[in-house]
Amino acid sequence: MALAKKRVTLKEVAERAGVSRSAVSRTFTPGASVSDETRRRVENAAEALGYSPSVLASGLSTGRTKLIGLVSNNFRNPFYLEVFDAFTRTLQSRDLRPLLVNLSEQFDADDALAMLRQYSVDGVVVASSTLPPAFSSAFSDAGLPVVHAFARHSEIPDVNTVGIDNVACGRMAADLLMARGYGQVGFLGGPQTAASTADRQAGFLDALPAGVRAKCPVYHANDYSFQAGYAAMADIIARGVSRRAWFCGDDAISIGAKAALEASAKSVPQDVGIVGVNGMDIAAWQGIELTTFRQPLQAIVDAVVERLAQLMEDPDDAPRAIRFEPQLIDGATLRQRPKNG
Amino acid sequence: MALAKKRVTLKEVAERAGVSRSAVSRTFTPGASVSDETRRRVENAAEALGYSPSVLASGLSTGRTKLIGLVSNNFRNPFYLEVFDAFTRTLQSRDLRPLLVNLSEQFDADDALAMLRQYSVDGVVVASSTLPPAFSSAFSDAGLPVVHAFARHSEIPDVNTVGIDNVACGRMAADLLMARGYGQVGFLGGPQTAASTADRQAGFLDALPAGVRAKCPVYHANDYSFQAGYAAMADIIARGVSRRAWFCGDDAISIGAKAALEASAKSVPQDVGIVGVNGMDIAAWQGIELTTFRQPLQAIVDAVVERLAQLMEDPDDAPRAIRFEPQLIDGATLRQRPKNG
DNA sequence: GTGGTTGTTGCAACCGATTGCAAAAGCGTC
DNA sequence: GACGCTTTTGCAATCGGTTGCAACAACCAC
Numbered sequence: 001m002a003l004a005k006k007r008v009t010l011k012e013v014a015e016r017a018g019v020s021r022s023a024v025s026r027t028f029t030p031g032a033s034v035s036d037e038t039r040r041r042v043e044n045a046a047e048a049l050g051y052s053p054s055v056l057a058s059g060l061s062t063g064r065t066k067l068i069g070l071v072s073n074n075f076r077n078p079f080y081l082e083v084f085d086a087f088t089r090t091l092q093s094r095d096l097r098p099l100l101v102n103l104s105e106q107f108d109a110d111d112a113l114a115m116l117r118q119y120s121v122d123g124v125v126v127a128s129s130t131l132p133p134a135f136s137s138a139f140s141d142a143g144l145p146v147v148h149a150f151a152r153h154s155e156i157p158d159v160n161t162v163g164i165d166n167v168a169c170g171r172m173a174a175d176l177l178m179a180r181g182y183g184q185v186g187f188l189g190g191p192q193t194a195a196s197t198a199d200r201q202a203g204f205l206d207a208l209p210a211g212v213r214a215k216c217p218v219y220h221a222n223d224y225s226f227q228a229g230y231a232a233m234a235d236i237i238a239r240g241v242s243r244r245a246w247f248c249g250d251d252a253i254s255i256g257a258k259a260a261l262e263a264s265a266k267s268v269p270q271d272v273g274i275v276g277v278n279g280m281d282i283a284a285w286q287g288i289e290l291t292t293f294r295q296p297l298q299a300i301v302d303a304v305v306e307r308l309a310q311l312m313e314d315p316d317d318a319p320r321a322i323r324f325e326p327q328l329i330d331g332a333t334l335r336q337r338p339k340n341g
Numbered sequence: 342m343a344l345a346k347k348r349v350t351l352k353e354v355a356e357r358a359g360v361s362r363s364a365v366s367r368t369f370t371p372g373a374s375v376s377d378e379t380r381r382r383v384e385n386a387a388e389a390l391g392y393s394p395s396v397l398a399s400g401l402s403t404g405r406t407k408l409i410g411l412v413s414n415n416f417r418n419p420f421y422l423e424v425f426d427a428f429t430r431t432l433q434s435r436d437l438r439p440l441l442v443n444l445s446e447q448f449d450a451d452d453a454l455a456m457l458r459q460y461s462v463d464g465v466v467v468a469s470s471t472l473p474p475a476f477s478s479a480f481s482d483a484g485l486p487v488v489h490a491f492a493r494h495s496e497i498p499d500v501n502t503v504g505i506d507n508v509a510c511g512r513m514a515a516d517l518l519m520a521r522g523y524g525q526v527g528f529l530g531g532p533q534t535a536a537s538t539a540d541r542q543a544g545f546l547d548a549l550p551a552g553v554r555a556k557c558p559v560y561h562a563n564d565y566s567f568q569a570g571y572a573a574m575a576d577i578i579a580r581g582v583s584r585r586a587w588f589c590g591d592d593a594i595s596i597g598a599k600a601a602l603e604a605s606a607k608s609v610p611q612d613v614g615i616v617g618v619n620g621m622d623i624a625a626w627q628g629i630e631l632t633t634f635r636q637p638l639q640a641i642v643d644a645v646v647e648r649l650a651q652l653m654e655d656p657d658d659a660p661r662a663i664r665f666e667p668q669l670i671d672g673a674t675l676r677q678r679p680k681n682g
Numbered sequence: 683g684t685g686g687t688t689g690t691t692g693c694a695a696c697c698g699a700t701t702g703c704a705a706a707a708g709c710g711t712c
Numbered sequence: 713g714a715c716g717c718t719t720t721t722g723c724a725a726t727c728g729g730t731t732g733c734a735a736c737a738a739c740c741a742c
Contacts, residue, residue, distance in 0.1 A: 401726090
């Protein structure tokens with residue numbers, strides 16, 4: 001059976017329909033000039049033969065492939081499964097195809113750039129809060145439209161970005177902890193090299209009252225992951241450091257930190273409060289119910305894809321930074337009211 | 342700056358190196374006949390111009406694109422993030438490129454097939470335990486090499502499959518519960534339509550002693566997810582059904598079921614035992630520590646990609662089923678020894 | 683019937699590579 | 713220096729489409 005069926009070509013359809021190859025091509029090109037009669041015959045022939053045009057071949061002459069590089073280095077953070085889900089659906093709904101790139105030591109930025117150029121992708125989405133803007137610039141410098149999701153926010157960006165303003169998010173966290181009456185707070189960020197962590201830390205410390213800030217310890221988990229959060233908090237406990245509430249790098253770190261606290265008989269939120277960032281599905285699991293700042297994922301993804309579509313039209317459009325507000329999900333890991341309330 | 346750089350072509354390299362286009366092509370074709378002198382000059386020219394060959398163009402004449410469709414409908418099960426991570430890395434290490442397809446109501450099997458043909462993919466990986474073999478057959482019928490990962494195991498498969506034998510896994514679960522001295526057991530599977538659930542259920546019931554089997558209730562969560570597991574177990578509890586141990590559809594369902602039990606003041610494993618399937622990272626989180634049957638993920642992925650590579654060489658090779666053994670991860674959700682031990 | 687307009691069609695060149703074939707070059711031997 | 717053999721090279725056709733251009737047909741108005 002499976003005699004690797006040869007692909008049906010334009011030419012065969014043309015012969016069967018008794019028209020020229022151009023006529024067939026035009027039938028499948030929206031907006032081209034074809035008479036009803038010709039179109040009908042072509043469509044019948046194509047149908048009968050099971051013809052579908054080769055994107056490779058058409059891409060060769062038109063220069064468009066509808067291929068979008070989806071680049072990430074966060075394949076261990078459960079939040080990113082939701083990210084990939086949203087991106088693939090949204091791209092698909094626009095008739096764009098995600099070519100997935102998993103960055104690692106074995107496959108770095110240069111490799112990614114080289115390979116995405118080889119495939120003549122129409123654009124690139126970088127989905128990462130840890131990669132620096134310079135990473136995305138490499139793509140735009142090579143003439144590829146690129147939008148960086150979850151990137152560091154900047155008023156005058158040199159690459160297109162979409163995401164929350166992490167500095168503002170840090171401030172919101174500080175305000176929240178103060179409003180809830182926590183006097184002793186700490187910061188447990190993600191990797192020190194991550195732009196998102198640096199920004200959240202800056203905003204957080206900035207918005208704390210001076211007296212509180214002076215005594216606010218700052219730690220960093222070496223990864224945006226449960227295990228890193230657990231290890232970091234276990235280490236903090238072992239050092240005898242104790243705070244009434246922690247602002248953690250993201251949900252995965254938060255959940256790890258919570259587990260470490262509970263493992264040493266501290267209860268959350270009675271003894272220690274925790275607030276995270278992301279609002280991933282797992283954060284809402286019964287038994288976890290993390291208080292966290294949700295990133296409006298679908299809105300971000302829609303904006304990324306929309307912006308990318310614009311750039312594909314006009315590649316020289318100046319870089320723009322699109323910003324969304326994080327939304328507080330009031331879970332069960334922060335107490336509701338001030339003690340003195 | 343970003344004047345969408347025009348792509349550097351073979352021709353330009355040829356002109357700069359002062360050789361014919363064939364010579365350039367041969368330089369980049371492993372095993373072709375080129376003199377050292379020519380190769381050197383071509384490489385210099387290519388380097389200077391920043392040339393990288395267009396996969397589209399070469400794919401057009403060679404018929405190979407190195408594109409692999411990675412098709413799944415499990416974008417909500419955290420285990421699949423690990424699956425995607427492993428597949429993308431493994432494909433990349435072989436110089437193959439994953440074109441990700443997210444199946445849904447909006448984008449179904451026919452759409453997937455049509456689009457993967459348009460892109461002339463060299464092969465397809467179906468990663469799903471819920472899709473039926475017929476789904477994958479559609480690809481092989483169209484002449485595309487396809488390997489179905491986590492598929493239903495069959496001795497005489499009509500499509501290439503790799504995964505654990507779910508019937509055997511069900512038996513192992515039954516044996517395990519018996520060995521641990523659980524007399525009253527229940528089955529809480531995934532969606533009834535999922536091949537994996539049907540097989541695990543069959544094996545499980547089959548291996549139970551007749552007396553136990555007769556009293557073994559069978560339930561189904563309507564999804565392989567935490568929420569579905571939670572809801573199903575909550576429902577079971579509400580109906581007043583109570584068992585000393587449950588074999589659950591997968592890890593996500595198990596963790597949900599555990600949360601539901603704990604929410605109604607049953608402790609795991611003291612009051613009720615739970616064993617799952619998959620061995621995803623989250624199952625090992627402190628505070629969860631699920632007892633579960635691990636799928637040897639990297640081994641499965643390696644086997645899938647290796648098999649796919651073989652099929653790309655010889656598309657008419659008869660379908661083969663490659664099977665791996667699930668491995669017990671002895672967590673903290675089953676008691677260790679029989680009461681009467 | 684003539685002239686102008688609009689819409690449809692096919693020819694042929696082109697997109698950026700690969701590859702069979704034959705000519706040319708390189709080399710060793712007598 | 714001539715001969716035969718192997719290696720290297722370029723020509724030109726090909727992969728499956730798109731598209732500018734010119735030819736042509738159809739239609740309308742005068």
